[in-house]
Amino acid sequence: MKVVAFKRELQGTGASRRLRISGQTPGIIYGGTEAPVTIALDHNALYHALKKEAFHSSILDMEIDGQVQKVLLRDFQMHAYKQLVLHADFQRVDANQPIHVKVALHFENAEVSPAVKLHGATISHVANEIEVSCLPGKLPEFISVDLTNMDVGTTLHASDLKLPEGVSILTHGTDLTIATASVPAGQVSAEAAAEEKK
Numbered sequence: 001m002k003v004v005a006f007k008r009e010l011q012g013t014g015a016s017r018r019l020r021i022s023g024q025t026p027g028i029i030y031g032g033t034e035a036p037v038t039i040a041l042d043h044n045a046l047y048h049a050l051k052k053e054a055f056h057s058s059i060l061d062m063e064i065d066g067q068v069q070k071v072l073l074r075d076f077q078m079h080a081y082k083q084l085v086l087h088a089d090f091q092r093v094d095a096n097q098p099i100h101v102k103v104a105l106h107f108e109n110a111e112v113s114p115a116v117k118l119h120g121a122t123i124s125h126v127a128n129e130i131e132v133s134c135l136p137g138k139l140p141e142f143i144s145v146d147l148t149n150m151d152v153g154t155t156l157h158a159s160d161l162k163l164p165e166g167v168s169i170l171t172h173g174t175d176l177t178i179a180t181a182s183v184p185a186g187q188v189s190a191e192a193a194a195e196e197k198k
Contacts, residue, residue, distance in 0.1 A: 001054065002061045003046075003071075005029075005039040016087075025085045029062065029071055032092035039064060039090075047085050050076060057103045059093055059136045070136065072099060093136045100170060102129045104142045105178065113150040115181035121152045122184055126177045130158060131170040138166035150181045 008019070008026060016026045025043045030036040049055045055073060062071040071090040079086055093099060105128055115121035130143065143161060150156060158169050158176040169176075 001049070001052075001058055002063065002068075003041065003049070004063045005041045007064060008038040008040045011038060020084070020086070025088060027088040027090060029064075029069075029090045029092060032094060034092065037064070041088065043085060046088060047083065050085065053104050054141050057101055057139065057141060059139060060090070062090060070095070072101065072136075095136055098133050098135055099139065100131060100133050101139060102131050103140055104129050105145050106142045107145045107147055107179065109146055109148040110150070113147045113181070115147075115150045115152050115154070119152045119183055121181045123147055123150055123179055123181050125179055127158075127179075130161075130176065130178075132163075132167050133170050134167040138164065140164045140167060143167075145178060147179065150179065152181050152183055155180050 005027065008015075019026050019040055020043070023043050024040045025046050027039045027041055028036055029039060059070050059072060061068050070093040072093050073088065074091045075089040077086040077088075078084065105125070107123075107125055110116055110123045113123065115123060132140075132143075134140075143163065145156065145161060147156070155177055156179040158171060158178060161169070161178065163169065
């Protein structure tokens with residue numbers, strides 16, 4: 001994905017306010033061997049890009065004054081109640097250095113799992129994203145979570161995920177719970193009552 005930005009000379013609250021009034025969003029690029037650079041981005045283009053999942057977990061081509069560099073969106077601030085992006089932070093990416101990024105999880109095949117199909121259970125998504133480490137070129141847009149074999153009372157952990165080649169999960173010492181399957185409480189009591197009537 002490509003992002004066009006412009007170098008920003010003026011800094012400070014007043015300059016940032018004027019920038020936002022003119023339809024632009026202040027930002028910064030940091031990391032790597034170069035000094036941080038303050039930038040301005042087109043607000044509407046950035047606002048719509050932020051709605052796309054891929055924008056948050058893809059290596060972006062940032063063009064500044066005709067030069068393109070690889071960056072990763074690291075943070076952004078939204079206005080408390082307006083649809084307004086106040087600031088965006090980007091980090092330069094070195095193709096040979098591993099990066100740590102949060103990647104979205106896409107849950108698949110819940111409807112064919114024994115938990116749902118046979119027992120009418122609910123599969124709860126405990127985590128919707130997971131932190132991974134990989135080289136920039138190996139960064140996945142998302143990680144698929146196959147729920148085909150989930151049954152009642154089972155738990156799916158990070159260690160159960162099938163990861164793309166060259167991608168590892170940063171567990172921080174714990175095997176993160178990804179999803180659980182359980183039968184809703186009301187349904188259990190209704191089934192028990194039906195059994196008693198037999």
